Amino acid sequence: MKRALPLYAAFAYLFLHVPLAILAIFSVNASRFTIWDGFSLRWYRAMFADRDLLESAANSLIIAVAATVLATVIGTLAAYALWKKASPWLAGSLYLSLVTPEIVTGISLLAFFQWIFRYLHLRLGMHTVILAHVSFSIAYVVLVVMARLRSFDVALEEAALDLGETEFGAFYRVTLPYLAPAIAAAALLAFTVSIDDYVITSLVAGVDSRTLPMVIYAMARRGVNPVLNAVSTVVVAGLGGLILISERLRKA
C-alpha cells in the first residue's frame, strides 16, 4: 500500500490536470486541427480581435466586481451576526442556496423577475444578473468568514467594550481587522464563482448582458474552435492565480 498510494495519486493528478494542460498546449498550435504544426500566437491574436469575446469579458468583469463587493459586504455582516447568535432559518436558507441545482435557481429567478416586471417597468439586464450572482455568492462568503470567526477570541471584543468602545466600534476596530484575510479570500472566491457561472446567468441575462461564459458556451456547442483554446488558457490561468492567492489568505 505504501507504493500503490503515491502511484495512484500520480495518476489521479494527471487525470485532473492533463486535459487542461492539453488545451493550453494546443492554444499555441499553428494549425487549426488537432495536429501539432509549430508554435504560434495566432489564436491569441484572433481572441483579442473578437469583439464578441471582448465585450462579453468586459460584461463579466463588471458583473463579477459588482456582485463580489455586494456579496462580500452582505456575507461578512451575516457571518458576524450568525456567529454572535445562530439563526436556523438563515443558515438553512444559505445551505439551501448552496444545494439548489443551478438550473432550478435560474428558472426560479427568471420566473421571479418576469413576475415583478409586470408591475415594474424593468427588463432583464446587467442588474438582474448582478442580483442573481450576489444571491448565490453570499453563502460562500459566509462559509469562509465564519471559519475564521471560529478561531476568534471573544475576550478581545469584550476588552474593547470594557475600554469604552461601542458594539460597532469593537466590531469595526477589533474583529474586522482580524477577519481581513478571510474577507479577502471570500471576495476572491465570490469573484471566481461569479465570473464562471453559466447556467443561472444565461437564464436571467438580457440582450445587453451576454457574459464570457455565455459566449464560451455558444462557441463550445458549435464545436471545437482553436480561439476557444486560447480563451480557456487565459481564463484558467487567471482564475487559478486568484484561487491560489485566496487559499494563501485563508491559511494566513
Add this chain to the structure above:
Amino acid sequence: MTSTPANRLRAFFLTPVATVMLATLGVPLAIVTAYSFLSRGPYGGVEMPWTEENYTRLFDPLYAGIFLRSAWVALLATAGCLVLAFPLALFIARSGARKNLYLALVILPFWTSFLIRLYAWMFLLRDTGLINTAFISLGLIHAPLPLLYNEGAVLLGLIYGYLPFAVLPLYATLERQDPVLLDAAADLGATPWRALFRVTIPLSMPGILAASILVFVPCIGTYIVSDLLGGSKTVLIGNLVQNQFTSSRDWPFGAAASIVLIVAAIAMLLLMRRSREELL
C-alpha cells in the same frame, strides 16, 4: 428580544442578507411552487385553474424514465467519484509536510471554470479530437470512435467535474483520524490492507456520506454536462426543466419537475446534517 445595542447591531447586520435571501430565494421558490400547481397558458406563461396534473404527468413513462435515468447516472457518478477520491484523499492525509501542496492541486481545478473543464473533454473526445486523431495516426483504428455525445461521456464529465467535491470531505475525515489506531491494528496482527478495510474506512463513514451527498446533488440536477457532452440524445432532469422554461414554454410542468429536484436536495441536506459533517 430586548433592544440592547448588541441586538440592534445584529439586527442591522442581518437585514441585508435576510432581504436578499428572501427576495432571491424565498419568493422565487414560492412562485415556482405556485406555478407548479397552475395550468399552462396559451402563449407560455401560467393561468388558472389550480391543478395537480403537472405532478401526475411526471409519472408518465417518458418523464419517469428521465427521472430514473438522471438518478442512475448521478448514482454511478457518485460511486465513481468515491472510489477515485478515497485513495487520493488518503494519500493527501498521509503525505505529511506536502499536504497543503497536494490539497491545492485538488482545489485548483475545483474552482477553475467548470465550463472550460468540460470543453477540455470535448476537445479530447470528439471525432477529430486528440484521442481519435492519435489512435488513427498510430493505426490502431481506421474510423473515429464515437466517444462524445453519449451517456458515457456525460458520466466521465460528471466524475471529472465533481471529483474534487468528493476529495475534500474525505480528506477532512481522514485527516482527523488518529494514526495510533493503525499502529494498534498492526500490533494486533492486521495487514495494512486489512486495517484499511476494518479501521480506516468504517471510521470515514461521515466523510463518505458527506462526499456522496456533495456529488450526488449537483449530478442529479446537472444541466450543462448532459447538454455539452451528451448531445441531444441524453436528456436528464436538468435539461427537461430548462426545456420547459425555454423552447417548450410549459412553465407549470417545468416548475413541478424543479420542485421534485428541490425536495430531493433538501432531503439530502437534512441527511447531511445528521452526519454531523458541519459546513456552516
